Amino acid sequence: MKHLIALLLLAAPAWAQVAQDPPNVPHFKPAFEGQTRAPEAISGALETEILAEGMEHPWGIAPLPGGDYLLSDREGTLHVLATQGGLSAPIMGMPKIAVRAQGGLLDVAISPGFATDRLVYWSYAKPVGAGRTSLAVGQGELSADRAELRNVRDVFVQPNPSLSPLHYGSRLVFAPDGALFVTTGERFTDRDLAQDPKSTYGKVLRIKEGQTTIWSMGHRNIQGAALDATGQLWTVEHGPQGGDELNVIKRGANYGWPVISYGENYNGTRVGKGITQAEGMEQPIYYWDPVIAPGGMLFYDGPMFAKGDVYIASLNPGGLVRLRLKEGRVATEERLFPGYRIRDVEQAPDGALIVLVDGTGEVWRVTPK
Template identity: 50%
Template sequence: MRTAAILTLIPTLACAQVEQGPANTDFTPATESQTRAQALPETSVTVETFADGLANPWGIAALPDGSFLVTERPGTLRRVAADGTLSDPISGVPEVDAEEQGGLLDVAIAPDFASSGVIYLTYAKGVEGGTVTAAARAVLDGNSLTDVQDIFVQDPPSEIYMHYGSRVVPTDDGMVYVTTGEHFTEANRQLAQDVETTYGKVIRLNADGTVPQDNPFVGQDGVDSIWSYGHRNVQGAAIGPDGALWTLEHGPAGGDELNRPQAGLNYGWPVISYGENYDGSPVGSGESAMEGMEQPVYYWDPVIAPGGIAFYDGDYADWQGDLLIAGLNPGSLTRLRLDGDTVTGEERLLQDVGRIRDVEVLDDGDLMILIDADPGQILRVTPGA
């Protein structure tokens, strides 16, 4: 279902910084490289429509046979064939709570999928008292899911259908990370600092949903499954070339954060932030740094409203190891050049295709980009074309 190329960018020399408009706040970054990095030379890309007619696609995962699994937020999981053809809805998907930001959210395949058929889903789950972020493990058998079981259910329930977080990242060493949000309200956001709840956390589990005994709060005061805390709404997560988990979370007005979460550490929300509340009032302490709270690797002000992230390991040499970030507002694909845990350059691409919810890097070096709309699309992007 490809159509002709709809966008080509011509390479230019790097300028001082990416054009992004005035900041909401006047905080001084902790380091020179923490925000507004030098602009990278623009990349020439070709964009094609790969599939369309999807309802608010949220997560995508490539399968070994060249097809893809794609979630639709209203509650449908589909297989998209290598030619862009959409399957009928896959059966056996858990019932979702598809109000406001809730619904069927992320999808990922297990590292041993070729032999096990195991996939992971995250979704908004309706429970007594409200709604929660949940993660499920299942086996994909043709166009059906079997052996479906929740491996994580957020607690306590919320009456607010926002800020679910909800990325799921299985790893080669048998771990599964799940990200959560803090359900938006002033009262709920305080729970991001409470390690006896799973609001605003990164969760770390064994592949079967049991808790690794080396998690930081095992045997301590706190939920055993918590890996890190003090997060707002983590909607991007991926394993980097360094083998570590990297996350990207929504700030309020300003203050979207790229982090490399470490075991047991506090990432500050809602006490510190490089943003401000939507009404212009200070967040928490009104400060951007505080002893005992971690600084982000990088932040944006104004925001990019991040979706999914992926590290580039395809055939286009100029992007090797770079971090690719789906952006919802104003809508773009952001590319970051990293030197260890320092951002050395930034590029904005695809600024006129809509709300980009997720990005997947293919073996041939192309990208699959989800456009979050109804109807939504999958775009195939070829760098260096």
């Protein structure tokens, strides 16, 4: 099934800001020019094809060798999506998952050596008794017929399980050296733990050879992470009311939450002392106020669109955010598919974009018109 998305058929010069509502915290000023509200860039018309539909809350995509995909549904099921469309029955063998509020089955990734070890990894809300849950990362071997996971085990279970069903973070990204980066949230009610160097709440973790290292701290709820062409890890995280952030992740760095933020609490009160900068804390490369409520992200390197552009899923106000970078900063921004609640984006082998739409349960293939 195909339909056209009507966009302007020109490559317009960047001169006006992207259309958006006024900021929630207008008295906050960026730390440097271009840190927010970049000029708008307009691309061309796009064509979308619906590859699958019927999922409840599609969350993560993992490309498989040969062009098919693994798709996770927050309701607790893992599926195979065929290249030409069509969704498999749920893959058997998944562990018990706590499906409540923002919890459930979250991201999915495959081992860099999948062709020989057939290992699949997933992040999920693990029930840990008395209404508490922990973020966990599971591992299992996908059977040859792709119907079952075997030898399932956890490679990480977050200590100090929480009563909160919110802010799990949960993106999984394999580094070039085979290490697994895991993003975590601060579980909303435990925000101060993002500044605790011994807690895994509000952190980027690195798992390699069974060892878990806290790579960075001071995060609120990272739901997007990707490597650029150099292998550098970038993340995009949810702020509160305003203050979603795009960050370059440096080992040992502190990204400030909840000491500094470009947003405010949902009741309109200030976060902490209401400051945006502090010594020893990193500034975001870019921030949004009002928010885009980010999901997954992608550095594009295919033949259909401009190489190096960043695509970020947006849940609210919805759509796909395209950023063009120049010398490590955001030069332009574009909003595609406004109003669609998009959770994740991935690149197909031929260069098309594969998009998960949370609001409709659809999977799209997006190409230039």
